[in-house]
Amino acid sequence: MLTLLWLIPALPLAGFLVLVSGGRNWSRPAVAAIGVGSVGLSALVAVAVGASFMLAPPQGEAYTQSLWTWMDVAGLNARIALRLDALALVMVLVVAVVSLLIHWYSAEFMIEEEGYGRFFAYMNLFVGSMLVLVLADNLLLLYLGWEGVGLCSYLLIGFWYKEPANGRAAQKAFIVTRVGDAAMAIGLFLLFNHLGTLQIQELLHRAGQQWPAGSGLAVAAAALLLGGAVGKSAQLPLQTWLPDAMAGPSPVSALIHAATMVTAGVYLIARMNVLFTLAPVVQSAVAVIGALTLLLAGFSALVQSDIKRVLAYSTISQIGYMFLALGVGAWSAAIFHFMIHAFFKALLFLAAGVVILRLHHEHDMFRMGGLRRRMPAVFWTFLIGCASLSAVPLVTAGFYSKDLILWQAWSSPAGGPWLFAAGLVGAFITSAYAFRMVFITFCGEPQPLVTQSSPLPRTGTSLAGPLVILAAASVVGGFVELPATLGHRPLFSDFLGSVLPSVRAARGSAATELALQVVSAAVCLAGIGLAYAMFLRQRAYAESLARSAWTRPLHRFWFGGWGFDWLYDRLFVRPIVWFARIDKNDFIDSLYQGVAWLSERCHRLLSRTQNGRLRWYAMGISAGAVIVIAIVVWL
Amino acid sequence: MVGVPAEHGLILAAILFALGLAGVLLRRNIVFILMALEIMLNAAGLAFVVAGARWAQPDGQIMFIFILTMAAAEVAVGLALVLQFYHRFKTLDADAASRMRG
Numbered sequence A: 001m002l003t004l005l006w007l008i009p010a011l012p013l014a015g016f017l018v019l020v021s022g023g024r025n026w027s028r029p030a031v032a033a034i035g036v037g038s039v040g041l042s043a044l045v046a047v048a049v050g051a052s053f054m055l056a057p058p059q060g061e062a063y064t065q066s067l068w069t070w071m072d073v074a075g076l077n078a079r080i081a082l083r084l085d086a087l088a089l090v091m092v093l094v095v096a097v098v099s100l101l102i103h104w105y106s107a108e109f110m111i112e113e114e115g116y117g118r119f120f121a122y123m124n125l126f127v128g129s130m131l132v133l134v135l136a137d138n139l140l141l142l143y144l145g146w147e148g149v150g151l152c153s154y155l156l157i158g159f160w161y162k163e164p165a166n167g168r169a170a171q172k173a174f175i176v177t178r179v180g181d182a183a184m185a186i187g188l189f190l191l192f193n194h195l196g197t198l199q200i201q202e203l204l205h206r207a208g209q210q211w212p213a214g215s216g217l218a219v220a221a222a223a224l225l226l227g228g229a230v231g232k233s234a235q236l237p238l239q240t241w242l243p244d245a246m247a248g249p250s251p252v253s254a255l256i257h258a259a260t261m262v263t264a265g266v267y268l269i270a271r272m273n274v275l276f277t278l279a280p281v282v283q284s285a286v287a288v289i290g291a292l293t294l295l296l297a298g299f300s301a302l303v304q305s306d307i308k309r310v311l312a313y314s315t316i317s318q319i320g321y322m323f324l325a326l327g328v329g330a331w332s333a334a335i336f337h338f339m340i341h342a343f344f345k346a347l348l349f350l351a352a353g354v355v356i357l358r359l360h361h362e363h364d365m366f367r368m369g370g371l372r373r374r375m376p377a378v379f380w381t382f383l384i385g386c387a388s389l390s391a392v393p394l395v396t397a398g399f400y401s402k403d404l405i406l407w408q409a410w411s412s413p414a415g416g417p418w419l420f421a422a423g424l425v426g427a428f429i430t431s432a433y434a435f436r437m438v439f440i441t442f443c444g445e446p447q448p449l450v451t452q453s454s455p456l457p458r459t460g461t462s463l464a465g466p467l468v469i470l471a472a473a474s475v476v477g478g479f480v481e482l483p484a485t486l487g488h489r490p491l492f493s494d495f496l497g498s499v500l501p502s503v504r505a506a507r508g509s510a511a512t513e514l515a516l517q518v519v520s521a522a523v524c525l526a527g528i529g530l531a532y533a534m535f536l537r538q539r540a541y542a543e544s545l546a547r548s549a550w551t552r553p554l555h556r557f558w559f560g561g562w563g564f565d566w567l568y569d570r571l572f573v574r575p576i577v578w579f580a581r582i583d584k585n586d587f588i589d590s591l592y593q594g595v596a597w598l599s600e601r602c603h604r605l606l607s608r609t610q611n612g613r614l615r616w617y618a619m620g621i622s623a624g625a626v627i628v629i630a631i632v633v634w635l
Numbered sequence B: 001m002v003g004v005p006a007e008h009g010l011i012l013a014a015i016l017f018a019l020g021l022a023g024v025l026l027r028r029n030i031v032f033i034l035m036a037l038e039i040m041l042n043a044a045g046l047a048f049v050v051a052g053a054r055w056a057q058p059d060g061q062i063m064f065i066f067i068l069t070m071a072a073a074e075v076a077v078g079l080a081l082v083l084q085f086y087h088r089f090k091t092l093d094a095d096a097a098s099r100m101r102g
Helices: A002-022 A028-055 A086-109 A116-135 A139-157 A164-195 A200-210 A216-232 A241-247 A250-259 A263-271 A273-278 A280-303 A307-327 A331-358 A376-389 A397-411 A417-442 A448-452 A461-480 A491-496 A510-537 A539-547 A552-559 A564-582 A587-609 A614-634 B006-026 B030-055 B059-089
Strands: A062-073 A076-085
Touching: A002 A028, A002 A062, A002 A076, A002 A086, A002 A116, A028 A086, A028 A116, A076 A086, A076 A116, A076 A139, A086 A116, A086 A250, A086 A263, A086 A331, A086 A461, A086 A491, A116 A139, A116 A250, A116 A263, A139 A164, A139 A200, A139 A216, A139 A241, A139 A250, A139 A263, A164 A200, A164 A216, A164 A241, A200 A273, A216 A263, A216 A273, A216 A280, A241 A250, A241 A307, A250 A307, A250 A331, A263 A273, A263 A307, A263 A331, A273 A280, A280 A307, A280 A417, A280 A552, A307 A331, A307 A397, A307 A417, A331 A376, A331 A397, A331 A461, A331 A491, A376 A397, A376 A417, A376 A461, A397 A417, A397 A461, A397 A510, A417 A510, A510 A539, A614 B006, B006 B030, B030 B059
Parallel strands: none
Antiparallel strands: A062 A076
């Protein structure tokens, strides 16, 4: 079964090729069959390969499939080779299955849109690139997938390209992630220059041998890779592209946030964990970036009015949790949270997509309200997603993954009370903004938009099916990893143990763990209580608070994402645009304009000879003959 | 038999060819251009005959017969074109037909 590994990324890529060559002319069912079918088959193969990997683990807990040599130049031997180990398997399964559900949902969601074939072509390429990224055996192939994912995010965020704002959002996403990608490319050059290989296992092995812990080169390489991860995963200071990426259709947001794009950075750091262990400074930077990002994005999510922007900031915040876990060395906790996050975030985006679609592309939560009775299926699944996001104790998967991160942020040698406190405050904000969203959107009095709109049609199977499956996963997904206080069944960490080293607890006992769990559970419930009090009971108070003199600047500050857009606009965008404007006619330009001028002159000159006079042509022929004969005779 | 030296024949051919070329380039009357072309053809034919006599081979004369045939055909087509030309432009000036259509 393992030999079928190459089919997993190949199927979506083949789907992309088929759709891009002929998707324009085919009927919608045919396009959907190819688009969803290719990802579906890929997920099926992934499940089969995963089953055989788990039942009969290959030698060394990893299986490498070398397809062909990409290039072999001057010591750089890059193969197109796939490597399946426990980490790659978890990523592949989550990516393939969640993508399948999103594709299934999109088949109905996008049915009335123009460019149906284009949409599925890009989506397939997106999934294919991500699968190449997680299965890559060397960093060059990983980088290929990395850039493919970036390209697809650009194409899909700007899918409705007739609105100029969407095109700008797409460009912003592309350019901001490019900043990180440039850092990552330099990191790859550095690694290859000093270690002589880009093959991941060999590279990590050599790094461990050649570089002592904390050496300058290790720090530089890890920092550069971190730059790439920060860009792709929308962490401080490159997080500004993600809220604007909401310009794309809802399934695209679900795909970017849950399965493909933003988790690439988390994967990269987890994959290169040896390198980051060698650079403790950078690793602490990862934790601090994660902690800061999760707080900043959480506060921003608290004041947004666009339902998809709340979800976008919540993604930034949750990826911040993953970075926090990576930074304290809790590698498998980060991957665990990635998996759970993929379930509930895909669920939340898809459910929000149904709401937006039914209300004729209305994004403002304050114009919804009271949707609970009108779309109960969406309400219940959305509620489950929000409960999982805010880590409601015991019953949701989010509790187990977030709790693991909080506990290890406290107990790991690299962690400490400060990081734990940041995570705890983040948990409070998370549950507050999650349930603020639920209460404003689904409870309370229906707004005019809701009551005036025509009777809402029932949500179709193709839309509801993925929601129900993802809701189930958001609840039971957590039971694969139970903490020590609740039966101690670390199946997930054990499975990843062959790739990711487990964390040693430096402080804290079982009693502390229990106490911290109770605290974080209480904090989560307090957040929900706050949301209930402010946005369901005393809505008027919340609104007057938002308008009062001393909170309004703060509200606006958080609403604008802590002014990062404003700052970057002043700091980078305007100077560059200004410089481009004054530098429009520089020397290099005049070189190219000179070429154009010269060829135009030659054209004028030669066109004179075409005057239509027969005798001139005869003259030309005889002069040419004389010249040729002269050359033949005398040279 | 003491014949004419080959050089003399070739010089005569060259002079004839140059005269014909000058006629083609300088005359504006299309009938004269046609006649000048005939002179050039005959100059070439003379060169072949002189060369054939120089090496005592029949090839030169065979080539001359070819040229003669070709010239006859060319004159037939050329005169037909001249008739059409005159019919259309009411003149025999070759430069009158200088308008080009793109």
